[in-house]
Amino acid sequence: MIVVTGATGNVGRPLVQALAAAGEQVTAVSRNVSATAVPEGVRPHQADLADPESLRPVLDGADALFLHDTGPNAYQLNPRDILDVAKSAGVGRVVLLSSQGVETRPESESHGGRMRAIEDAVRESGVEWTILRPGGFNSNAFAWAEPIRTQRTVFAPFGDVGLPTVDPDDIAEVAATALREKGHAGQSYVLTGPELNTPRAQAEALGAALGEPIRFVELTREEARAKLLQFIPEPVVDTTLAVLGEPKPEEQRISPDVEKVLGRAPRPFGEWAERNAAAFR
Ligand SMILES: NC(=O)c1ccc[n+]([C@@H]2O[C@H](COP(=O)([O-])OP(=O)(O)OC[C@H]3O[C@@H](n4cnc5c(N)ncnc54)[C@H](OP(=O)(O)O)[C@@H]3O)[C@@H](O)[C@H]2O)c1
Numbered sequence: 001m002i003v004v005t006g007a008t009g010n011v012g013r014p015l016v017q018a019l020a021a022a023g024e025q026v027t028a029v030s031r032n033v034s035a036t037a038v039p040e041g042v043r044p045h046q047a048d049l050a051d052p053e054s055l056r057p058v059l060d061g062a063d064a065l066f067l068h069d070t071g072p073n074a075y076q077l078n079p080r081d082i083l084d085v086a087k088s089a090g091v092g093r094v095v096l097l098s099s100q101g102v103e104t105r106p107e108s109e110s111h112g113g114r115m116r117a118i119e120d121a122v123r124e125s126g127v128e129w130t131i132l133r134p135g136g137f138n139s140n141a142f143a144w145a146e147p148i149r150t151q152r153t154v155f156a157p158f159g160d161v162g163l164p165t166v167d168p169d170d171i172a173e174v175a176a177t178a179l180r181e182k183g184h185a186g187q188s189y190v191l192t193g194p195e196l197n198t199p200r201a202q203a204e205a206l207g208a209a210l211g212e213p214i215r216f217v218e219l220t221r222e223e224a225r226a227k228l229l230q231f232i233p234e235p236v237v238d239t240t241l242a243v244l245g246e247p248k249p250e251e252q253r254i255s256p257d258v259e260k261v262l263g264r265a266p267r268p269f270g271e272w273a274e275r276n277a278a279a280f281r
Pocket of ligand 1: 011029032047050100
């Protein structure tokens with residue numbers, strides 16, 4: 001049995017599908033997951049990671065756990081309690097969805113420090129572990145869905161700054177491999193896409209997927225900051241803008257790790273855009 005937390009998210013959903021398709025017994029965990037949200041044969045289980053004991057019923061007897069932090073809610077998480085429950089329940093292997101920010105932005109609590117604490121808890125748990133450190137997700141482009149649907153326009157800052165954004169389905173496939181196969185224990189993988197994508201090029205790729213041109217309007221840093229502050233706390237906004245606007249060399253480096261694990265190159269942004277075009281129509 002493999003337990004997948006964050007099972008309805010950008011990574012968890014394709015991970016549950018991949019594991020079920022490979023014939024694994026899977027329990028899909030999130031606060032609101034239901035039978036209609038998971039493939040046939042997958043067991044849904046509602047639990048809140050802020051309450052580690054709510055995981056115990058599904059971790060008892062499980063072989064492996066995919067641990068997903070819960071974004072801004074993770075500030076309330078006590079990862080050591082989650083790992084204690086997993087260990088005492090007999091879980092033998094944990095794959096953690098972390099972030100490249102642990103290495104590249106250690107000074108930032110939101111991008112580095114928070115995930116570093118979860119990584120430390122995983123490494124010190126005594127359970128076999130693999131850590132996944134993705135860069136920015138292609139699915140962050142869902143933030144453009146509404147203006148693309150209504151105005152065929154992307155509004156974004158730093159139009160010509162490229163980052164090797166990664167397809168969440170590739171993260172899921174690497175996770176599925178690390179959960180099912182030997183040879184990944186004690187490894188930390190940096191997961192990126194195959195190329196640098198600028199926001200302007202991403203808008204073009206979405207236009208190609210829709211068969212209609214998408215206008216790109218470059219926001220100033222201050223305009224972008226004001227927009228983001230409506231949704232996320234100030235320190236998170238400032239680090240996000242630093243990554244998008246002045247990426248460090250290691251944030252622009254294309255990692256070999258997806259290919260190392262999967263034996264094929266990571267998928268380009270254009271493929272993600274085609275698969276997800278319906279969200280932008
Ligand atoms: N986006 C990026 O560019 C990026 C880059 C690097 C790393 N990351 C990491 O990846 C994570 C985001 O992954 P994602 O895009 O797959 O997330 P997502 O699509 O936002 O999905 C979040 C999942 O977690 C569940 N969840 C949220 N709070 C929960 C709680 N308290 N207890 C149990 N389940 C909870 C949600 O379901 P319910 O609402 O039903 O609970 C959902 O299944 C972030 O946390 C971040 O640290 C992201």
